[in-house]
Amino acid sequence: MPACSVVVRDLRFRYPGEHHDALHGLSIEVAEGERVAVLGPNGSGKTTFVMHLNGLLSMQSGEIRIGDLSVVEDNLREVRRVVGAVFQDADDQLFMSTVREDVAFGPANLGISGSELDELVERTLKRVGADGYADRNPHHLSGGEKRRVAIATVLSMDPHVLILDEPTSGLDPAGRRELIDLLSGLAQTQLIVTHDLPLALQLCARSVIVSGGKVVADAPTVELLSDVELLAQHRLELPMGFDPSRL
Amino acid sequence: MHAPDGFLQPSVALVTAILSIGVLALGLRHAGRELGDRQVPLAGVAAAFIFAAQMVNFPVAAGTTGHLLGGALAVVLLGPWVGMLVVSVVVIVQALLFADGGLTALGYNTLNMAIVTAFGGWAAFLLVRKVMPRTSGGVIGAGALAAGVSVVLSAAAFSIEWLFGASAPVAFDTVFGAMVGVHVLIGVGEAVLTGLVLSAVMASRPDLVIGANHLTSDELAVRSRVGMRPFLIGSVLAAVVVGVVISQFAASSPDGLERVAIDNGFAESATDHAFGSSLFSDYATAGVSNESLSLAVAGVAGIAVTLLVGGGVLSASRSVRRRQMV
């Protein structure tokens, strides 16, 4: 089963030239195959946190373990294979001239080539419901298609952990539903950074709230979203008329 | 100035192609070493930016418009080597995909529009920056002036190539006067636009401007506010001064049309001249009675272009070495 646990202990990080910690002792444990929503206001450190998980930001103090693998400079190659990150703006993720090259980029870096690579690309595109897109220009895809292909670009590396940054932003309702269907069918451990609270409720049994650079709440999603006071404290709001207890 | 196929003689096309390929190869080596793999996507997106910026139409007067060329802007923002590469890529893509500039003209188009503007602009920028105050205003002003100079240098470089490989019986003097004259005007526009774009970048992300790397954060914080109108009046005045100087050159060689009427039939005899028949294109020196004057103008222009471009390359290489030592 392609999934593994994520353990983060006392992560601290300060951007150069800043006077405050972006991460102020953040700790979290995620079990194999678990889906966890990471909630929090803008500037709370969510994105800074997830960028540590595949070593895009190098740790200043603390510890991160992906399965048996420690996230340190020497392991980065392996860490980046195991942890797939899907960025907020799909145009950043799809940087090649065709969908095929984009999906092939990761595995090709791992040394896969020839017909094996072609088959892998076809298979992965099918998995995200984008078969037949291989020769298209990423620029010509719709928002929802871009997002699914972006997920394919990391799935093709056979990751054990998926990090998704605002996966539903800018999607139309149908695109959003298709994305939810796709994510709920994947076996990988998932960390989903989002402002979309109904999404968290639908996909993740458990949610955490990150605020001021640390985890301030960690509970079943239904419970968290029912605590109106807690949500308000961290600038989180449910859509009008949405009642999590009635789901 | 995307010259099409056949605009200059094949010999010039070949020589400039070899030159451009050499400089590009050097540039790729430098860019590959300078800041590592990060440069690849960055240079690509920057080239897309220059391409897009060339599509922005700016009003000039009463509904007429002009647009940015971007050579000097690219080097002030990205440094001489990466800037040169970026503008070269723009020129290559325009020829390859948009038929804008001929494929066999790529040698001189790349040389004139990318290499000369980049290194000439960089040298002019460094020179002007020295006499400017150490503030962001100083960097913006130096960038603007360098942009104007780079455009005129590019026109001068083209005129010199014309001397060696003219494809039409138009004398060097006429081409030089017309090209440089027109490009002084275009240079004013380029200077104004480059200055404004630079000031917008300096206001939000001064750390991205390589040309402002020498400033400390305190020096960057000094905001010298120059209004739009004084800035414009200043650049137009500067252009008028340059224009007057150049017209002195051009005036001493008679106007092309007039010359033709007077010297009808002169072209044949001119080819006998030692220079005319060997190194230089017969055309470029034909129709001018005072050939030595024409060569003198060409010589001065050639020295100016070579000094500035060479100086740019030199200081660019030096700055790389210094960075490597750190």
Place this chain on the structure above:
Amino acid sequence: MSGAHGSTVSRIFIPGDSQIHRLSPETKLVAVVAAVIVMAVTPRHEVVAFALDAVGAWSVIALSGIGVRTYLKRLAVIIPFILFAVIVPFLSGGESVQVVGVSLSVDGLWATWNILVKAGLGATMSIALSATTPVAELLHGMTRLRVPRLLVAIIAFMLRYIDVLVEQLGRMRRSMVARGHDPRWLWQIKPIASSAGALFVRSYERGERVHQAMLARGYSGVMPVVNDRHASTREWLSVMAYPFMFAVVLVVVV
């Protein structure tokens, strides 16, 4: 100095299934460059050679099925040089002829012809290449022709993001127009210039994010080769017959 780049990247390639479309990109690229070189060195007096070249070039356009309208629209990039070429006979010296009472230089007229025919034929070949070859294919072709990988990669990123940036620019422009911005004079251009500056900052940040996205997928400084199919010798021979034809025309006629 032409500012109008007509269409953006995504519209250059015109989908089709013609013989020209099916040729492998590297052979097309080499054939076009070779053909243009042959045309460029053809002496300008060889009118017959140019006429045959034109038949050859237009046959390619016809075979590709891109349409006369599209072809002519794209050919418009050479207009500034037509203007220059037309002035030449007035500026030139030497023997002259009288045309409706105006004295024109014979040599100058030949020069005009030279610029027009070479610019026109050269642009025709470029158009045939870019209209029938998807951008991604063209890049693969360049890689297979041993164009430095770094250069191809920079061009690839450029082409990928031009349309994205042009759209961003369009959005900024619309938001300015929506607020009544309609500049007509040079001293009113500051908002446009600021938007260009903002575009650079966004582009730079985009470049950094793309680099991170690449690192996240195992990029280690070398672009991987995804497509390594090579053109067969037969393909090469059949395509190179084309510039060879041009060369034969040149040799025979001269």
